[in-house]
Amino acid sequence: MKTISNVVCPFCGSLCDDIEVDVENGQVTKVRRGCAISIAKFTKYGEERIYKPRIDGKEASLEEAIDKAVEILANAKYPILYGWSCTSTEAINVGIEIAELIGGVMDNTASVCHGPTIIGEQDAGISTCTLGQVKHRADLIIYWGCNPAHAHPRHMARYSAASKGKFVKGRNERKVIVVDVRKTRTAKAADIFIQVEPNSDYELLTALRWAVKNGELEQPKIAGIPAEKIEEIADMLISCRFGALFFGLGLTMSAGKARNIEAAVSLVRELNNYTKFVMMPMRGHFNVTGANEVMAWITGYPFAVDFSRGYPFYNPGDTTVVDILTRGDCDAALIVASDPVSGFPTEAVRNLAKIPVITIDPHETPTTMISKVVIPTALVGIEAEGSAYRMDAVPLRLKKLVDPPPNILSDEEVLKMILKKLKERVG
Amino acid sequence: MIKVILITGRSLDQGISKEYGKFSKTYMEKVAVCELDAEDIKTLGINPGQNVKVKTKYGEVVVKAVESTQAPHKGIAFIPYGPWASSVMPSTTESTGMPSLKGIEATIEPALGEEILDPKKLIKTIVGREP
Numbered sequence: 092m093k094t095i096s097n098v099v100c101p102f103c104g105s106l107c108d109d110i111e112v113d114v115e116n117g118q119v120t121k122v123r124r125g126c127a128i129s130i131a132k133f134t135k136y137g138e139e140r141i142y143k144p145r146i147d148g149k150e151a152s153l154e155e156a157i158d159k160a161v162e163i164l165a166n167a168k169y170p171i172l173y174g175w176s177c178t179s180t181e182a183i184n185v186g187i188e189i190a191e192l193i194g195g196v197m198d199n200t201a202s203v204c205h206g207p208t209i210i211g212e213q214d215a216g217i218s219t220c221t222l223g224q225v226k227h228r229a230d231l232i233i234y235w236g237c238n239p240a241h242a243h244p245r246h247m248a249r250y251s252a253a254s255k256g257k258f259v260k261g262r263n264e265r266k267v268i269v270v271d272v273r274k275t276r277t278a279k280a281a282d283i284f285i286q287v288e289p290n291s292d293y294e295l296l297t298a299l300r301w302a303v304k305n306g307e308l309e310q311p312k313i314a315g316i317p318a319e320k321i322e323e324i325a326d327m328l329i330s331c332r333f334g335a336l337f338f339g340l341g342l343t344m345s346a347g348k349a350r351n352i353e354a355a356v357s358l359v360r361e362l363n364n365y366t367k368f369v370m371m372p373m374r375g376h377f378n379v380t381g382a383n384e385v386m387a388w389i390t391g392y393p394f395a396v397d398f399s400r401g402y403p404f405y406n407p408g409d410t411t412v413v414d415i416l417t418r419g420d421c422d423a424a425l426i427v428a429s430d431p432v433s434g435f436p437t438e439a440v441r442n443l444a445k446i447p448v449i450t451i452d453p454h455e456t457p458t459t460m461i462s463k464v465v466i467p468t469a470l471v472g473i474e475a476e477g478s479a480y481r482m483d484a485v486p487l488r489l490k491k492l493v494d495p496p497p498n499i500l501s502d503e504e505v506l507k508m509i510l511k512k513l514k515e516r517v518g
Numbered sequence: 519m520i521k522v523i524l525i526t527g528r529s530l531d532q533g534i535s536k537e538y539g540k541f542s543k544t545y546m547e548k549v550a551v552c553e554l555d556a557e558d559i560k561t562l563g564i565n566p567g568q569n570v571k572v573k574t575k576y577g578e579v580v581v582k583a584v585e586s587t588q589a590p591h592k593g594i595a596f597i598p599y600g601p602w603a604s605s606v607m608p609s610t611t612e613s614t615g616m617p618s619l620k621g622i623e624a625t626i627e628p629a630l631g632e633e634i635l636d637p638k639k640l641i642k643t644i645v646g647r648e649p
Contacts, residue, residue, distance in 0.1 A: 102533070127530060131537035139539030202615045210614060238588070242528040272525065273591040289523040289594060290621040340527065345621040348614045375528070395615055411615025433540065433601045433637070436609035436617050437577055437644050444645035456540045457601055457641050 092120070099489045100129045101177070101472030104374030104482035105243045105250065117493050119473070126244035133473065133492075139455045141467035142496055153498065157505070159464050160425070160449040161512040167423035167447075169399055170195040173202075173412050174429030176379035179477020179489065182502035183378075183385045186427060187396075189510050192517065194399045196421070198412040199382035200375075200429055201394045207343040208372045209383065209393050210407055211352025218359050220335075220369045221483045222249075227256035228367075231331035233268045235355070236292060236341015237373040240276035246373070251337065252280070259333075266327060270295070271341060283324065288315035290346035296354035299325055300361050329365045336370040374482035377472070381480035416442045426450045427502055428471075432457035451505055468502045469495035477503065520561055522554075522595040524574065524624035526607070529553075532598035541637055549600040550634045552626065553586040558593070564628050571629040572597065574606040574622050579640075580632045595626060601640050 098110040112133055113121040122133045144156035151159070164170055172190045175183045176199055183199075190197035201209060225232070232252050239246040247253050253262040269281040270292075278284040287295050291314035298313040302325035308318040328334055336359060342351040355370060362368035374380050383393035390396045392405035395412070408414055412431070415421050416439035423446055432440050433456065443461065450462040453474075459465045469475040472489035480486050495501075500508075531548035538544040552572055559566060566585040571578055572595065579602050586596065597603040599619075608618055635643065642648060 128533040128537070131534045135537040135539075138537070139541060198615075203617065203619070206615045238527070241530040242533065244530065272523075272594055273586070273588045273596065275588040278588075286591075289525070341620065343616060344619040345525075346618070348612060348616055348618075407615045408611055408613030411611065413609060413615060413617055414611055417609040430540065432641060434599060434604055436607045437605055438609040440604070440641075440644050441646070444647070454539065457637050460638065460641060461645060 095490065095492055098492065099472060099479070099487050100125060100132065101377045101470070101479070101489055102128050102132045103243050103377060104380060105246050106377055106479060106481040106487050107245050107249060108487055112492060114492055119492060128244060136470050136473050140453060140496065141455055141459065141465060142499070144467065145465040147463060153466070156464050156466050157508050157512060160466070160509055161516060163423050163447045163449060163464065164189070164193050164425060164509070165513060165516045167193065167195070169421050170423040170425065171412050171415055171421045172197045172425045172427070173199070173431060174427040175199040175382040176201070176376035177428040177471070178378065178502045179471045179475070180378065180381040180385050180479065181477050182427065182506055183382050184389070185503060185506040185510055187386060187389050189425070189506065189513060190396070191398045192510070192513055194401070196395070196397045196399070196410055196412070196415060197386060198395045199379065199386065201379050201383055202411045203413060203434060204340065204375055204379060205343055205372045206394055206407060206411065207349040208352050210349035211356060214349070215353045215356040217356060218363060218369050219371050219483070221485055222481065225335045226250050226254040227258050228333040229335040230259050230264060231266045231268070231327065231334040233270065233334070233336045234277050235270040235336060235338040237337055237339025238271070238275040238277045239373060240280065242339070242375065243373055247280070251335065266331065268324065268327070285316055285320070285324070291315065292342055292345060292351050293347040293354050295321070296351065296358050300354070300358040303329060303358070303361050303365070328362055328368070331366055334362065334366065334368040336368070337373050338370065339373045371483060378479035380482055380484055381478070381486070384480050384484060413439050422446055424448045426458055426462070427506070428452055430456040430458045432461055451502055466505055467499055468505055469499050471502065475501035477501070519625050519627040520558055522558065522593055522624050522626055524572065524595050524597065524606070524622045525620040526597050526599055526603040527620070529598045532600065546634070546636060549598045550581045550602045551584045551598065552581045553584055553588065553596040554626070555589050555592045555594070556585050559583060559585060562626065562628055569629040569632055569634060570626050571632065572606055572624055572626055574624045576608045577606045579605045580629045580634050582634060595624060601637050605640065605644060
């Protein structure tokens with residue numbers, strides 16, 4: 092038995108890097124310091140695994156599966172390459188090269204997650220920082236439309252509300268405000284809970300900005316919240332020394348979407364006239380930030396990059412995968428480390444099922460069910476190493492803890508094999 | 519039948535159970551659910567654990583009603599991310615790429631005796647062929 096310490100957890104965008112695991116006979120047997128999801132991740136990774144590549148549901152050799160994938164991609168006129176947030180930045184890098192070579196659309200799961208955040212940031216800028224700064228300095232934390240107690244279980248203890256910082260020592264030295272449509276577990280741990288009406292975040296953000304700038308509000312109630320309450324919150328925000336606004340899909344998926352983010356950016360910008368204030372999206376999958384980072388360095392755009400013109404083109408609503416699938420424009424798909432059949436609306440799924448799909452994934456999913464070619468791979472952060480970006484864009488190295496099942500390669504290795512053969516064929 | 523605003527999202531149980539496998543009993547038990555406020559459950563005249571049909575303009579799905587631990591939220595229903603939630607969601611993105619996965623108008627009615635489809639059956643009804 093050996094113990095491996097400083098393990099980075101490959102589940103959420105918090106990338107907790109203090110996990111300790113025991114490994115015995117090639118299996119993770121014990122996990123220390125991980126949250127409930129992390130423990131499930133490290134101990135249940137063997138469930139519903141795929142051990143052999145498949146073509147049309149029949150077992151095939153890796154070489155046959157790669158050849159079939161290459162044939163599909165080389166013949167496609169407008170393929171989509173989607174997923175990427177649960178793999179290494181190295182694999183994403185190879186994916187971009189494939190997309191450019193075949194004139195495809197490279198999109199990642201931010202498209203159906205914090206894509207509107209990126210659009211809002213591109214329009215209005217962002218005042219942000221690293222999680223270390225929040226831990227050491229923030230004396231006021233807002234969680235808006237996010238529920239870290241469920242989605243990022245150690246975020247509050249390690250980085251935010253209850254973290255023990257150098258200058259702000261812990262939870263009793265911080266004020267915590269939660270804005271949500273439900274009284275979540277996170278809300279129950281807050282000093283103040285604001286139960287905003289559904290689809291009304293834009294109104295509340297705008298009213299708060301008005302109250303910060305001008306004091307009194309004219310309307311008695313906005314977004315279901317009495318004006319006096321909004322004015323009280325505005326006073327709290329102005330009076331803090333270092334405020335941090337963490338926000339989730341409550342802003343990006345509800346009415347307003349990117350406009351909600353612009354309103355939040357504007358509020359934070361206004362607050363910086365009085366005090367120090369930052370904001371940060373609560374990123375979901377462990378390397379969704381990495382997918383945005385790598386795509387932005389190489390192509391100039393963080394998601395929805397269309398290479399069909401021979402150069403990178405980005406136009407959310409047009410070059411985003413849900414829109415492409417709903418229109419039925421694409422004629423092939425390469426899905427890496429993602430399960431869009433479970434997560435996409437039915438119209439998009441219906442059209443995805445009509446085209447040849449190549450899925451590269453360690454596990455059986457509804458997406459592998461509808462795929463023409465399935466290539467199993469090793470789990471990054473458990474069976475393969477690689478780098479990933481935390482939600483504050485700090486890169487961390489994920490470890491290989493155990494060997495993958497026999498003859499199973501990493502996403503990066505499989506994608507490199509596809510790229511090499513594609514280059515021979517079309518390049 | 520009650521009218522609600524439907525939201526989808528991550529839940530702790532959804533995060534844990536997906537590690538057991540997307541075709542596992544655990545995943546279906548934790549994800550094919552609709553979290554409702556206790557008052558709404560009372561209005562529906564059902565007991566927690568009984569099946570309900572969730573209908574939107576975009577589709578309908580049978581899931582198990584559970585009493586929400588993130589309450590109160592009368593008039594709001596929550597289904598964790600997964601194939602059941604996705605089957606009642608719109609695909610329009612309003613030029614953002616992001617479908618409106620929160621804040622959708624929906625109705626909920628008791629569906630006693632109606633089956634909750636497992637992922638294979640559910641996908642079959644969506645794609646219209648044997649996967």
